[in-house]
Amino acid sequence: MKRFSTLALLTGLLSLPLWMSNLYVLHILIMTGIFIIAAMSLNLLLGFTGQLSLGHVAFFGIGAYTSSLVSLGFEVHLLPDWPVGLEAKPVWLGMLLGILLAGLCGWVIGRVSFKVRGAYFVIVTVSFAEVVRLVALNWVELTQGPMALNNIPVLRLGVPGWFEFAFLRKPANYYLVLLVGIVAYLLIRRLVNSRAGRAMIALRENEALAASVGIDVTRYLVLATFVSAGIAGAAGALYAHYVRIVDPEVFSFIYTVTMVIMVISGGKGTLAGPIVGGLIFGLLPETLRAFSIQPEIQWVIYGVLMILIVYFLPEGIVPALRRSWQGWRERQGAPALKSEASP
């Protein structure tokens, strides 16, 4: 049953560009997919280790900027007569470096900020994102500041001299995002179901207890931040080479908030949660726009929805659905599902 639905879902997703010819819808799906990847990465931290990172957009933006800069090439003067430059490199290398640098920043931030917890951790991550945004805005020589990085090349893959494929059109980008999304999903699932994942869940549930049985708390938190930041960086790199323009607005706090809403509404700490929440909140703006609702009111609705979800669906949609599905089966007299130890 479960395998069947997974297969049906995959077939639907894979065949979608074949029967969906509306490019606008495809564009919305690509953007939603990119944000779902980012939300999945946030979920690894927020859902599985229980740390609310409100600076997650920093990793997304670092991935986007790094990948764009490497593929565009740049030259900066660290000292007036000491230029440091980089020739334009292939896009795949840029993406890889973007992921690595984002992960590295995650590692450093994790090292630094896991000295503190709760409210302090939240504020450190917010501050980090703000500092990065200010750097992107003010280091004009590197980032073009508010003028934005333009004409970012698209991803090209192939064997030199043989053939080359450019991810220029929307269906190709759709498959690229889908592929990265699936890889990220499998990576997170693998991590969460491993020893390290159990350690993370243990320290989410009771940090003192986890430490007392010998779990190296900081190590696992830093590991989670590293992976999470790397995946967020991948989402940022995808964004940069799809939209092909990057400005300091990618560091807007509102993107972090969008990711948080996606995770919370879908169900933090469940693998499917960010996907469900991401679909809802990725497609909701377009739905609201169809009713010609102004963007401000749309955000007001977001805020109110967030409050309502916390009040009425504190666990999120996926766990709530799962429970009602189980209840329904029990009422039908079927043996209760072996509770899918909500990974």
Next chain:
Amino acid sequence: MDQLLQHTLNALILGGTYALLGIGLTLIFGIMRVVNFTHGELYAFGAYMMYMWVMLAGVNFYLALVLAVALGIALGALIELLLLRRLRGADIDTTMLVMIGAWIALQNLEQFTWSGVAKSINSPFPSSPLVLGPISVSWNRLFVFAVAAVLIVATYALINRSKLGKAMRATFQDRETAALMGVEINTIYTATFALGSGLAAAAGALLGPVFVAYPSMGDLASLKAFAIVILGGLGSIPGATAGGFILAFMEELGAGYISSGFRDGMGFLLIIVILIVKPTGLFARRERIG
């Protein structure tokens, strides 16, 4: 040297309003354990109320100031009654998410109501600055500093001398015991949130005429208030007061001698450094206020 004097004076004057912001936030956190993300929106609300009363309704400037603060207190009480009361006992992350939701809703309501265009607010002060030898200061800023100083002293007096303040401090130390001694916890919470919000609205109402009012002004105010509070240690009022002035000095000197683009970044760098070096904040006296 003259330049340094000027920067110091500017920092002193800015620090007053920063301290107001910080004290409000730290009170709310200390007593209620709520990380108040709407704090900056209350600040923006104060500035917009000044705009509404002074520029649209034509009310006297000083009366408008009082009205703006009173409305800020009312809005704070409303938020507490509507959103936070039912979350009593919930963990800190839950309340944080609700406050983030409220923040987004409030900010966009402000943008919807007042449009994204920045509004300037007239003040009754002469435009020529007060010149003291090599340094000068505008009358408006002097007024801002004076009012901020009065409000800081009044808050200290309220916390340390009044009966309400005593009940607040008792709640801060031990909620259950305070309740057993007959302190109305719910009233204390509403009063605390209203007071903190009123201080934020006052800061906004004071700075609105100096700068301009715009919808996202609250974001930076919130983040700065967090920086100030972390600097002083969450829950410490003297810490928040000192933190406000320290942040103002850092910003003013950073903008003057390093780069004005990074003015607003100083606070965040400061937070990161403080948390690495001394995570409890500079002035935390082991979880006490007053």
